[in-house]
Amino acid sequence: MRDQSVMHSVSVGVRRRLAAIAVTLLIVTAWAPAATSATPHAGPPGARHDVITWGASADRMGDAVPDHSYRLVVHTSVGGDDLRIRLSNAFGDRPVTFDSVYAGLRREGAELVRGSNRRLTFGGARSVTVPAGDTTYSDPLPGRLPAETTLVVSVHTAQAAGPATGHSMAMQTSYAATGDHASEEGADNWTELIGSWFYLDSVTVRTGVETGAVVALGDSITDGWQSTTDLDRRWPDYLSRRLQTADGGAVKGVANEGISGNKTLADGAGQSALNRLERDVLSHPGVRTVFLFEGVNDIKAHTGVTAQDMIEGYHTIAERAHAAGKCVVGATIAPFKGWSEWDPAAESVRLQVNEFIRDSSEFDAVTDFDRTLRSPYDHERILPFFDGGDHLHPNDKGMQAMADSVNVKALNAC
Template sequence: MRAGTMRWAGLLAAALTATAVHVAVPDRAAAAPSRHEVVTWAASADRLGDGTPDLAYRLVVHTSAAGNDLRIRLSNAFGDRPVTFDSVWAGVRKTGAELRPGSNRRLTFGGRTSVTVPAGRTVFSDPLPGRLPAATDLVVSLHSPDAAGPATGHTMALQTSYLAQGDHTAEESAASWTRTTSSWFYLDAVVVRTDARTGAVAALGDSITDGWASTADANRRWPDHLARRLQQARTAVKGVANEGISGNKVLADGAGQSALNRLDRDVLSLPGVRTVFLFEGVNDIKAHTGVTAADMIAGYREIVARAHAAGKCVVGATVAPFKGWSDWDEAAEEVRQQVNDFIRDSGEFDAVVDFDRVLRSPDDPARMLPSFDSGDHLHPGDKGMQAMADAVDLTALDCAGGPRTAAG
């Protein structure tokens, strides 16, 4: 563990072991119009396999925005029956499944230690007193005595989490957590309370945003690199929610619900989101299902209109080159070029980031620059992910004046 991470972890451990009176009362006394909640981590929900009764999950997530009084959101969005969680704890990771001593704290829901989430619904926990620093490996441990039917979660976490049979959620030792998982189960958001100036950006996307081909357990997805830039910058936007799903499309359900169908739950419902970063479309284009540029443009316009109606700004990102991928052909390339012309020139987005120009090869603009290519010609590797994040104009994410269209 890096020294900086240890320092943040130590601060969180100290905060989480403080008494409620010492930590929470001054914060709440200063509350209300000057403070609000902001998402510090999120992952888009999808249907996983069937839930397992009497199984515990130790889920590792990496925060972005710092703040107090963390709350988590549990999701049963794809369940076909209620699911009960009878023990939920939050702490900070030391290494692997082991927590820093004294950092693990029980979460409650309406003052109770158990909560039942109805099918198709989400539930927020009560605030947990204490300060949660930025760039912390937060660990949420949860146990369900009765999980069954479709589980809700995020398939490709690119982060190792842990499983235990029976309820070991209160334990800080790794001894009982002998199995691993590469998915996040039931947890889809973490929020913190911070000053009202602080906001967040939600990245709505597909496998490139999800981090496919970036190094696992290293937080090298392009939204992770963006979060690190935001922490160092003089900007009010500090939270980053990664709402990418591998294989996802703008228009059609398949690998997760379409961007249109999941926009409200995965993006607009998250506290403190100021800007929607829309980078999606390649899966629609390369699917050879007859999707035209006009179809894509209509989908983008609907997302922009709904986000603007919710008071959010929308940054549009051009679709990246993918020549060399098995589904590429000249017809798909023509649609991609027409879509990118719309994103760049329509004026319907509040800002534009040209990922196409960042990633493409000068020798063949339909192909990704080899140094950025993971090798499959569709997904950028670590260097490409960093280049994407570096290309984002951070001032475009702030949107302090509100969306252009809504402002008239």
């Protein structure tokens, strides 16, 4: 019996390894450039368009470093062809030059799947200089990128100084190295672990025109604080997984544009939602729906912000998004009693704002995160089962509950 058990274990192990190899080969085959990549897209003119499949809000990141490589690990949402990335120098005060930019598939850690790392070009050139305050897209990379892919973008900053641009709290381990190692698929030279994304602020793919994306505009809860690092358990990640398997829905792309500490009205931890709406949301291709979940940082800061101030801010965001042809979903502000900045005055503003979000006609749909997360015994607190430990940020279970509470049909309302 023991011999049979050992043989069964070996057989299961072999089958699992073969299955993993098959999946990897399938992804690499899809990712490789097609023989007909130079031909026009199939279908009538205008039948396909670009859609954002991953995004992260740009912010100031400290001093830029010349002759430095960054290996940035991101997890996409919607699948499609002709991947493009957007590099951002939004907060730079001088140009930054990238002379080596690659996109590949992660095998493990900083190591890539062999044969998957492919050079990106910009207007046909291998090098690109991005002016201060600007962004630039790469040329399309032929081949198909499957949905929910762990993509690795590697860049080398040949010339960089002054403020760097990136996203500080990635909740994802990426890697850095001195010198140009962007083309390498091995992990030997990628010894510096980093928890931020530098310069990369979006990834897009080309899909049918019926497919669109939702952009989550938010703060640290959307950014994923208190979710488990490296496991993609932010609430927009859970939402993406729902959307990929949802029947009949046209919204498949998800971009997380949360910034820890962000406010609706005032700059501070990143530019305010009002001031970054164009760059972080409306400028991305294929966006069909704006998901607005901001406000707790305005309220708990005790700066004198009133409910009417918040309502006017929401109105401006919704008005601008609607003018751009986007659907707008408003989310209620979750409870945070137990957080050091909570007091009855802040709670009063939260309740007034939530009443407006629920009952006004400002939004095309409403997601009630307050009711999803609050304790049935104390509506001012997060349910302990969902509490990440600081009484403000949900844990993985709370993040999943938030995503599960989103009405997927409402994302396709416009």
